[in-house]
Amino acid sequence: MVLPPHLKTLLPKPVHDFCTGALYKKLDRLFLIGQEPEWMFYVLSGEVTLERTGLRGESVILQRTRLGFVSEASLQVAKYHCDAVAISDTQVVKVPVKAISESLKLDPEFSNRWIQMLSSEVKHLRLHCERLSMKSIRDRVLHLIQTEGTGGKYPVMTGLKSLAGELGVTHEALYRTLAALEKEQLIKRSSGLLEMKRPDNSKENNGHRKISN
Amino acid sequence: MVLPPHLKTLLPKPVHDFCTGALYKKLDRLFLIGQEPEWMFYVLSGEVTLERTGLRGESVILQRTRLGFVSEASLQVAKYHCDAVAISDTQVVKVPVKAISESLKLDPEFSNRWIQMLSSEVKHLRLHCERLSMKSIRDRVLHLIQTEGTGGKYPVMTGLKSLAGELGVTHEALYRTLAALEKEQLIKRSSGLLEMKRPDNSKENNGHRKISN
DNA sequence: CGTACTTTTGAATCGCATCAAATCTGGTGG
């Protein structure tokens, strides 16, 4: 199994050999609620959701992952508390939970890296929450470029439709917002790249929204 | 300093003596964005929010904490990436960051417990993100009760206005939504409690997911 | 009591979701 660079540096060598790749078709289940966690799933491509059946019988989505671990929490629970569903055809790396938890006990360096990873994840998720709390698509897009981008450039890896889902808006609305932003010379669109033109260091000349609170 | 049970079991003995208690008045700031993390704050009572100033000067709530650590990520960062504000009079335990990071290197058992805690936090934040991705206030409220509540009951400790901030909506809209939900017999409101009433299986195609690829 | 805050209701407006449909794109097979 050829691990992606990120996993290779994160996981200790002894664990590498126990990792296997897997492909899931659309709507396949990676695991089911109630099962004992055996693998940690690292999503390489496609998309996986964690869902649970709500009190009213509807399915509640707990999480969507396109890249990275699906269920870091499976380390600490005896049973899954939700289902994992491949929303599209999905490629993953399966890492045995047992190997990880053993290594965490034996390898302090690995523990440190794992803590780093989780801390980054926390920080990243906080930014994501902040973005999702913004009420306009425009703000979310600009915030995305400012916080996730590098030097005012944000790479759009998986298409705008997918980006729309991440921003919590419909793709139509995102298309329109991007078109408007480009028209106003606030951003530039290349293939696979969103670029912010002028940082918003001027006064709120364009601002039509008020300061709340 | 008398530590609460949870902290006592989480933190290694050598750290205990370096912990101190502190009281903050309403609207006091525990730390400011940009400052170098010196303490980790564990909330005992009251309420602390992590906030950032949005693009237009409005305050965006990243997280609310009523019990537990406020900023786990401060271990690995040189500067805070948000402010911490006491929403009401708040009692905390201050744990020196230095003592923790030293202990993490020396005490594998503590590392494991720390990993457990971070994993919980990740899980919790994922739920928050998922909730903020929902387009209607109604869905967010129901999701909140389902995921954060216990047996269909969710305690509203600090008022609905504060809750509205956490849900990323205006308080007026939240009041209206709650009133409507109660009118439809979907929830019941007591003082300091939101309770979900009968599971309604008659229209389970409503909240169903709709994921774009 | 008065003050400050939360809770509540009202009305107008606006942004986004929704539904629809047209173009564009890459990939597949005849």
Next chain:
DNA sequence: CCACCAGATTTGATGCGATTCAAAAGTACG
């Protein structure tokens, strides 16, 4: 090489739900 298809991108029209601004009623507290 072209026909064809599935998916992404784009534009249009419409309605809903949340924001916004406003104000009244309830509540806690010194």
